[in-house]
Amino acid sequence: MTGNTVNILLVDDDKVDVMAVKRSFRELRIANPVIEARNGIEALEYLRGQNGREKIPSPCLVLLDLNMPRMGGIEFLEELRRDAALRGTLVFVMTTSAAEDDRTRAYQKNVAGYVLKHRPGQSFLEAISMLEHYWRVIEFPA
Amino acid sequence: MLDALARWLVDPSGLTPHGFCLSWEPGLIWLHALSDGAIGIAYLTIPLALTILVHRRKDLLFKPMYLLFAAFIVLCGVDHWFELLTLWVPAYGLEGLVKAATACVSVLTTIMLWIHLPRLMLLPSPTQFREVNAALSEREQRALELVRRNNDLEQFAYIVSHDLKAPVRAIGQLAEWIGEDIQGTANPGALENLQLMRQRMVRMEMLITSLLNYARVGHAKAEAEPVHLGDLVEEIVSSIAPPPGFLVRFQTEVATIVTQRPPLDHVLRNLISNAVKHHDRSEGLVLASMRMVDGVAEFCVEDDGPGIDLAFHKQIFMIFQTLQSRDDRETSGVGLSIVQKIVERAGGRVWVESAPPRRGTIFRFTWPEAVIGPEAAGSFPRS
Numbered sequence: 029m030t031g032n033t034v035n036i037l038l039v040d041d042d043k044v045d046v047m048a049v050k051r052s053f054r055e056l057r058i059a060n061p062v063i064e065a066r067n068g069i070e071a072l073e074y075l076r077g078q079n080g081r082e083k084i085p086s087p088c089l090v091l092l093d094l095n096m097p098r099m100g101g102i103e104f105l106e107e108l109r110r111d112a113a114l115r116g117t118l119v120f121v122m123t124t125s126a127a128e129d130d131r132t133r134a135y136q137k138n139v140a141g142y143v144l145k146h147r148p149g150q151s152f153l154e155a156i157s158m159l160e161h162y163w164r165v166i167e168f169p170a
Numbered sequence: 171m172l173d174a175l176a177r178w179l180v181d182p183s184g185l186t187p188h189g190f191c192l193s194w195e196p197g198l199i200w201l202h203a204l205s206d207g208a209i210g211i212a213y214l215t216i217p218l219a220l221t222i223l224v225h226r227r228k229d230l231l232f233k234p235m236y237l238l239f240a241a242f243i244v245l246c247g248v249d250h251w252f253e254l255l256t257l258w259v260p261a262y263g264l265e266g267l268v269k270a271a272t273a274c275v276s277v278l279t280t281i282m283l284w285i286h287l288p289r290l291m292l293l294p295s296p297t298q299f300r301e302v303n304a305a306l307s308e309r310e311q312r313a314l315e316l317v318r319r320n321n322d323l324e325q326f327a328y329i330v331s332h333d334l335k336a337p338v339r340a341i342g343q344l345a346e347w348i349g350e351d352i353q354g355t356a357n358p359g360a361l362e363n364l365q366l367m368r369q370r371m372v373r374m375e376m377l378i379t380s381l382l383n384y385a386r387v388g389h390a391k392a393e394a395e396p397v398h399l400g401d402l403v404e405e406i407v408s409s410i411a412p413p414p415g416f417l418v419r420f421q422t423e424v425a426t427i428v429t430q431r432p433p434l435d436h437v438l439r440n441l442i443s444n445a446v447k448h449h450d451r452s453e454g455l456v457l458a459s460m461r462m463v464d465g466v467a468e469f470c471v472e473d474d475g476p477g478i479d480l481a482f483h484k485q486i487f488m489i490f491q492t493l494q495s496r497d498d499r500e501t502s503g504v505g506l507s508i509v510q511k512i513v514e515r516a517g518g519r520v521w522v523e524s525a526p527p528r529r530g531t532i533f534r535f536t537w538p539e540a541v542i543g544p545e546a547a548g549s550f551p552r553s
Contacts (some may be wrong), residue, residue: 044340051347124336146339 034163035084036062039071039104040093040122045145049091049122052156060163068099072107075114087118087168091159092139094123094130102130105137116169120159179263189257199257206254213247216240231293232286238279245272327385331378338378342371377490380504384489387511392430394541399427403458406439412446415453422460427467427540433512434537437520438469440505441533445473447501466518467540471533477526486522513537 040046046064053062063084065071070081071090077083094101101121108114121134121142131142140162143155192198217240224236249272252265294302349364403420412418438458445456457472478486478493485491487510492503513520518536 042336042340044343047347048343124339 032085032087034060034168035086035088036060037065037071037074037084037088037090038062039065039068039090039096039101041066041096042093045093048145048152049156052153055153056157056160058156058160067096068101068104068107071104072099072111072114075108075117076111087163089159089163089168090117090119091122092119094121094125094134102133102137105134105139109137118163118166118168122155179267180259180261185260185262187256187258187260188253192257203254203257206250206257210247210251210254213243213250217244232290235279235282235286238275238282242272242275242279245275248272324385324389327381331382331385334378335375338371338374342368342375345371377502377504380502380508381489384504384508384511387433387508388515392432394428394430394539396426396428397431397434398425399460400425402431402435403438403442406435406442410439410443410446412456413452415451416446416449416456417454418442418446418456418458420458423462424460424467424542427537427542429537429540430516433516434540437509437512437535438471440509441471441535444505444533445471445475445531449473449475451475462542463536467537469535469537472530474530477524477529478522478531479526480524483522483524487520509535 038046038049040049050062052058053060063074065074071092073079073081074084075088075090092101092104099107101123105119108117108119119137119139121139122145123130123142124145126144134142143159145152145155189199192202220236220240220243224230224233224240230236245268248268249265252261252268255261256265345364345367349361349368352360399422400420403418407418442456442458446454455474457470459470459472461468461470482493486493487506489507490503492501494501510520513535517538520533520535522531522533524531
């Protein structure tokens with residue numbers, strides 16, 4: 029188990045979706061720091077510490093939406109996997125898109141998982157709870 | 171006898187060649203000789219061109235006329251060559267015979283031409299063809315425009331329904347959170363209203379999903395495959411899982427058909443589940459069947475439910491039309507519209523037969539896309 033606190037980079041342009049994540053964190057008493065980015069470009073700036081944004085210390089886990097303005101999730105993943113320093117970053121896709129095409133492309137970019145925000149029969153809380161278990165158990169890349 | 175004939179034809183001694191009449195004047199002789207020769211060559215090549223035309227253009231009208239013309243022109247050409255010949259050789263007999271043949275063919279051609287003239291006059295001129303073509307291409311343009319607009323509309327419905335979902339979900343979510351946050355302090359009326367609001371959001375999401383499904387019909391084109399109808403219906407029934415009192419039976423004249431499975435599955439599933447869902451009693455019988463009518467597959471889903479009044483037989487196929495309040499029964503009113511759209515895309519039609527107060531509703535649809543599979547008709551046990 030990793031000794032440091034896991035930082036969560038939440039990349040989503042929909043404020044209500046961001047609130048949903050934060051609400052579930054509160055309900056599940058998850059105290060990990062959450063950094064919000066509204067699109068892929070902002071997320072990269074946080075990961076690299078560019079453009080006046082404070083670099084997120086590792087370990088870091090990215091929760092990524094796919095449909096965003098300026099730089100969407102798939103483009104973000106492409107950029108991320110090209111970057112030698114960020115290539116190993118752990119990314120979970122959290123999206124409303126159930127499209128097969130999106131899923132395939134995301135997994136081709138080596139995401140750790142693809143979670144639907146609204147899945148019948150499974151609450152958002154469960155998904156977040158699963159994620160928390162995940163990051164508590166796994167070892168992050170050095 | 172023959173000898174005499176031959177002499178008469180080519181060598182009537184005593185007659186002078188035609189050149190004699192021209193006093194063997196070289197200018198005149200060569201003028202006539204070269205002209206006759208050239209005309210003869212031209213008159214032989216024109217029929218050649220006509221013959222090629224008749225041979226190649228399969229759609230040519232009045233073909234015999236062209237061939238008659240060709241024969242007539244050939245003979246005229248031969249005539250000219252004989253005139254060339256008779257400048258030096260007095261073969262007037264032979265020349266006369268060729269002329270006679272030419273006369274016969276030309277008279278025949280003339281007669282045929284006059285007979286056919288009224289019909290020839292009726293042939294459309296290139297101008298008329300151009301006008302018809304213009305009208306046709308205008309119609310084609312309009313058809314293309316229609317296709318484009320249809321695509322636009324589908325695209326529009328798709329985008330609208332896709333993009334509307336996110337805000338609807340967000341509003342529902344917010345209503346839920348407000349409810350959670352004011353749980354202890356709000357008056358019961360406010361909480362109830364929030365609950366109603368969330369319910370409506372769920373309904374709206376369902377309607378949007380249905381609209382999306384409607385717009386999507388026909389977007390994915392599946393390959394035709396052998397479909398065992400008994401298995402298909404069994405699968406549908408087990409996934410619908412009708413309540414215990416319901417029985418769904420299936421009869422078919424043909425065990426296996428070759429068709430696109432997903433659309434047929436969708437239509438049958440919708441009709442069978444409707445029959446169960448809209449039944450007014452706790453026990454019911456749904457009878458699905460398929461028979462061949464004039465070589466076209468006709469499916470039928472019959473129930474013993476309350477029936478549908480004649481006044482609503484058109485309305486039920488309209489999008490978002492429901493016969494019950496959505497508060498009583500959560501339905502989108504899109505199901506039968508999708509059924510109709512799918513069936514019509516497959517080249518068939520769907521209709522309803524029902525006349526309350528007599529119980530029961532029969533939905534029938536034709537499925538012309540079906541190709542009868544390798545198994546013989548009637549191999550499926552009729553129940």
